[in-house]
Amino acid sequence: GRLIITNIRILWHSSTSPRINLSIGHNCILSTSTKVVNSKLKGTTQALQLLTISNGTRYEFIFTNLIPGNTRHFTSVMEVHKAYNSSRLYRELKLRCAIIHNKQLKILPQEQVVSTLMGVWNLSSDQGSLGTFHVSNVRFVWFADVNEGFNISLPYLQIESISIRDSKFGTALVITSSEASGAFVLGFKVDPEETLRNLYKELTSLHTVYSAKPVFGVEYKYSSGKEYTEHNNNLVEDYEALEEPKGEIGNTIVAYLADEGHSRDRPPVFSPELGLAVEQVKEG
Known part of the structure; x- marks a missing residue:
């Protein structure tokens, strides 16, 4: 093959x-x-x-x-x-991981930071946590100002929905992750409200662009030697086919279908393996 x-x-x-x-x-x-x-x-x-x-x-x-x-x-x-x-990091939700160093985001290859917002509240706790919000072409990242180890990195690949809702903290940006990543509901408070709506439009636009042309982050450059050329990729030495399938039916089933000299149907018998009544198999 x-x-x-x-x-x-x-x-x-x-x-x-x-x-x-x-x-x-x-x-x-x-x-x-x-x-x-x-x-x-x-x-x-x-x-x-x-x-x-x-x-x-x-x-x-x-x-x-x-x-x-x-x-x-x-x-x-x-x-x-x-x-x-x-x-x-391009494809999976990460919590409390080493993505921030000295209050600076560690940029991934192929990643471009679009905007950075200071003073964004994470509403995961009763009091909320103040931090910094980064938006890039592959993900968004938030981390707390007092503890950069308290952070979240969510790629657009794992975002289920982005919306603006009312909360006990006021109007908030709500981002829901996919079921595969845990179905987290993340809330962020941004002041003034105009900045919040601009952030919502920015994330929605980037999420749409990413969905059309995702960046998986997998880079590999294949370098072959001179003895291998591109047109040899599909060539192999002479080989002997042990079995040459005829059609898409396995040989075992074909043995039962090729019933030469069949004149009439055999009486049905109960098959405990299938739990059904099937035509009796010919001898041999």
Whole structure:
């Protein structure tokens, strides 16, 4: 098959039947490594091992390259996954993390600060906390003036809604995070009200722009050697197909469908595995 590596996932599909395919998001990958395996096609060879988890179930995937000694795809997978893990601030809600140093926001690569507001109240407590509000092209950040460790970083990717509501503190900016990030409801008080509404318009506009063209923060520059050229990416050495699927039906099912000499339907029998009555399977 063919292995495709992007900035957010890994794809594989069969060369003979593209509908047989696999998509693995980098967020599902627990670890990446290489190991020596015994291949039916090439004997002992090096393989890429991916340990993943989805909906609480763990999976293991092993990929081998048909070109002996060619491990450039393996290196790319591990490097891109490393870049993905190091760029989670672009995509995940963070509370009380090391994003501020000496009252200054640590700017991420590809991030541009649009505006900074002083004297913004965070309404998470009964008294409220006074702090600084940063707006960038990928997220907003607020931190307390008396304790920069008390902060929040929320990417536009995880914002469910932005609105202006009345609260016991007066008119407030309310930002709701997505269910995947905990469905937090964050309230901020900005004076005067005109500044609050300008901030609301700014965040709404940036959120719309980001939704149309998101910035995931995953950067990887692939540099190949002279022995590899772009047109060789899809070429492999001669190989022998062990099984050539005919259509999209597995061989086991085909054995039951190819019923030559069938004259009439067999009587139904109860299948405890399916919990249904099915036509009796032919002998053999």
